[in-house]
Amino acid sequence: MSLRYALIALLTGRPMTGYEVSKRFGASVGHVWHAPDSQIYPELRRLESEGLLTGEDVPWGTKARTKTRYAVTAAGEAAFREWMNSPASPHHSRDPAYLRAAYLDWADPMKARQYLLSQKQFHTERLVVLEATRAMLADRTHPVLAARLESIDEAEHERIIAFRTYAYDGMIARERADLKWVEDGLRLLAAND
Amino acid sequence: MSLRYALIALLTGRPMTGYEVSKRFGASVGHVWHAPDSQIYPELRRLESEGLLTGEDVPWGTKARTKTRYAVTAAGEAAFREWMNSPASPHHSRDPAYLRAAYLDWADPMKARQYLLSQKQFHTERLVVLEATRAMLADRTHPVLAARLESIDEAEHERIIAFRTYAYDGMIARERADLKWVEDGLRLLAAND
């Protein structure tokens, strides 16, 4: 249910084709809400059919092929704003890492160690990406943000950047907490075996 | 894909009926991997048909009604152990909270504040539950854990408890990080409006 709002949010920056959306997505809202393109293309169509986006056919290649360029409609913006104003509902976390951690006694100690080492690797890599993106937001070099700011009054810029970076601060803090937890896990394993 | 292993993990403690599973689930593995009973019952059946669980029909009530008591088979334990030994794959976080946070400039400031206040409430409540459960694991009063320990050599107990509490430590640390983040959000809102 959130994917559609992630897509609208992305497209408020500027109109994009499906492919552009699916690429940009990975480097911006995608950090916040992951989705593969097999989900993105159909959802874009659905949003168009519901009138939240317009889809303009743009010629592509030689034959009568076209690609679709999507833009947010007034109805789309309204729906997004409405979602942003809706009350919070509790969120069920569902992270296999905790499940595996709880039952690490079932695993082969070597495999458990390998597992934690790759977890550590994943978290470290993600931290790098998140911090780099956060920096690009803060100095306004992030392309999606830059496009968005262009259509907006200068006085608002600070406020918008503050919220965008705030979201990344949360993800970074979580990532750091997870990383520390994984390191504790490695120590725990070492102490036990 | 993790639900089945959460169910097997729960049932290694002792055999349970579907209803017992769905109740105990919420108070143990369910913290780690949430699932509604509409998912639990069919998955139990599937696991039975795959031979990872046995389902014994137990009479219930007057007429020829029965309920099913499930127990883990050797194949089930093997499958669980195999899963525990499989390599890690990166996990895509998908938390609507970050999406909303990033675009808080679209929300009505009052609504945004209300939203963050309920988020704070959710995190606080969950923290209480997690810490209480962690304590029950540490002092061995947690019923699912206690049942599991009974069938296991005393020398292993410490190690098992260490991993179970370790998982909760991770969830608690994440919850604390999130809570702090929400509080930062409230301050950010207050500063901006």
Added chain:
DNA sequence: AGAGAATACCTATGGAGATAGTTATTTTCG
């Protein structure tokens, strides 16, 4: 004893999400 509440057990359905493709066009480089 009978009504209502709580417990026990389970199903139907639709949408969200993961995995794994396909086809066409443009760029690169030996």
Added chain:
DNA sequence: CGAAAATAACTATCTCCATAGGTATTCTCT
């Protein structure tokens, strides 16, 4: 200049998950 690689644009399918039910049995209270 032709083959291989990269880019662009999508689709099909199957499983997972959420929402929202349903019915039978036992407990509780007046």
